Amino acid sequence: MNFKKFFDTNLNKVNCPECGLEQPKIRKPKGWQEILWGGNTCKNCGCKMDKHGHKRILKNETFKK
Numbered sequence: 001m002n003f004k005k006f007f008d009t010n011l012n013k014v015n016c017p018e019c020g021l022e023q024p025k026i027r028k029p030k031g032w033q034e035i036l037w038g039g040n041t042c043k044n045c046g047c048k049m050d051k052h053g054h055k056r057i058l059k060n061e062t063f064k065k
Contacts, residue, residue, distance in 0.1 A: 009038075014053035016042040023053070 014023045021044045029035045030048075038051030048056040 010051045014040070014049070014051070016045065016047050017049055017053060017055045018042065018047040019045045021045075023049075 015021065016023060019042060021042055023040045023042065027034075027040050029039075030041045033056075034040065034048075039049055039056060040051075041048050050056050
């Protein structure tokens with residue numbers, strides 16, 4: 001496990017991985033995971049992402065082919 005991913009900071013601009021909308025620097029966290037580890041929820045499409053702009057996969061999300 002790469003712990004640097006969790007403990008570093010990101011000062012670069014972040015875009016939504018789904019719709020490409022630039023995310024604001026000042027954010028309002030939507031849950032405990034965003035409060036503790038950073039990240040954002042896109043206001044345009046609702047995609048949850050980490051502080052680096054990668055789509056966050058939820059534990060209860062199932063993948064369908």
